[in-house]
Amino acid sequence: MKNKWGLTPFIFLLCTFTAGAQSWPSKPIRFIVSFPPGGSSDLIARSIARKMGEKLGQPVVVENKPGAGGNIGVDAVAKSAPDGHTIGLAAAGALSVNQSLYPAMPFDPQKDLAPISMLAMIPFFLVAHPSQKPTLAEVLLEAKTRPLSYGHGGNGSAMHLSGELLQMITHVPLVPVAYKGSGPVATDVLGGQVPLGIVDVPSAIANVKAGKLRALAVTTRRRISAAPDVPTFEEAGVAGYESIGWFGAVAPAGTPPAIINRLNAEIAAALAAPDVREKALAAGAEPLASSPQEFAAFIRDEARKWGDVIQKAGVKLE
Numbered sequence: 001m002k003n004k005w006g007l008t009p010f011i012f013l014l015c016t017f018t019a020g021a022q023s024w025p026s027k028p029i030r031f032i033v034s035f036p037p038g039g040s041s042d043l044i045a046r047s048i049a050r051k052m053g054e055k056l057g058q059p060v061v062v063e064n065k066p067g068a069g070g071n072i073g074v075d076a077v078a079k080s081a082p083d084g085h086t087i088g089l090a091a092a093g094a095l096s097v098n099q100s101l102y103p104a105m106p107f108d109p110q111k112d113l114a115p116i117s118m119l120a121m122i123p124f125f126l127v128a129h130p131s132q133k134p135t136l137a138e139v140l141l142e143a144k145t146r147p148l149s150y151g152h153g154g155n156g157s158a159m160h161l162s163g164e165l166l167q168m169i170t171h172v173p174l175v176p177v178a179y180k181g182s183g184p185v186a187t188d189v190l191g192g193q194v195p196l197g198i199v200d201v202p203s204a205i206a207n208v209k210a211g212k213l214r215a216l217a218v219t220t221r222r223r224i225s226a227a228p229d230v231p232t233f234e235e236a237g238v239a240g241y242e243s244i245g246w247f248g249a250v251a252p253a254g255t256p257p258a259i260i261n262r263l264n265a266e267i268a269a270a271l272a273a274p275d276v277r278e279k280a281l282a283a284g285a286e287p288l289a290s291s292p293q294e295f296a297a298f299i300r301d302e303a304r305k306w307g308d309v310i311q312k313a314g315v316k317l318e
Helices: 040-056 068-078 092-100 136-145 158-170 182-191 201-209 257-272 274-282 292-313
Strands: 029-033 060-064 086-091 113-122 124-128 148-152 174-178 196-200 214-218 245-252
Touching: 029 040, 029 068, 040 060, 040 086, 040 113, 040 257, 040 274, 068 086, 068 092, 068 113, 068 245, 086 092, 086 113, 092 158, 092 245, 092 292, 113 257, 113 292, 124 158, 124 182, 124 201, 136 148, 136 214, 148 158, 148 182, 158 174, 158 196, 158 292, 182 196, 182 201, 196 201, 201 214, 245 257, 245 292, 257 274, 257 292
Parallel strands: 029 060, 029 086, 148 174, 148 196
Antiparallel strands: 086 245, 113 245, 124 196, 124 214
């Protein structure tokens, strides 16, 4: 049965193992997170690590290696021994976007990594100051005659690319304004310094519920439980629009398939645990497991989608 994201959660039946896989894990497992401590990805990684450690009989130790749009941490995974004792949390940037933004990548996402499972999806809001028009259709109509600016979380970020995709589909000019993260964007929309913003849900949900910010649309295909009254872009009149932040688990290429399958099963079990799910939802993320094959196909699809947006929009890091 497929879930609302179009992916099929899959837990592998572990019937056969090679001799090497039978003795795994023989030591603690490093879980490299390519983001700083404290964010939603770090929180989910630590929750999963605790559950996995309990089942595997070895500690799963989270190690934060942020920087370069996630490239530093993911490169450390790619260059580790493929023995199942190093895995990593990687997001859309390092797996599907950065290859179209950076002049040189330290690793090849398609060749140097073994996908394990999707972990979570993160929706975004297009928010406006309450003084703006009340619907997305009206805002876009106004932008055709008076270009409006929108704040986003940084050049090349998922939120920036979400805005570029919106322009490509609607042919409505919007002026991107780069910030350092979603929080400052929400603050400036709240204060009227910028009329629109594309932000992650946690940065805006409290002010949306308080009526201080207006959420014009959510970027997912379906409405989200945290804000059931906010329409999707499709419902608001932008057909075919979807843009979601996401992250998943990867291992070095060459990691034995039996170990990948066991990791997949343990991650899926951890994500299904009520306490892990509640923490993820509280952090603005929708927990989501997948098979390694589904995750690999998803990474390829996202790379094609965002590579096209980056090329057509002429997005640059500087």
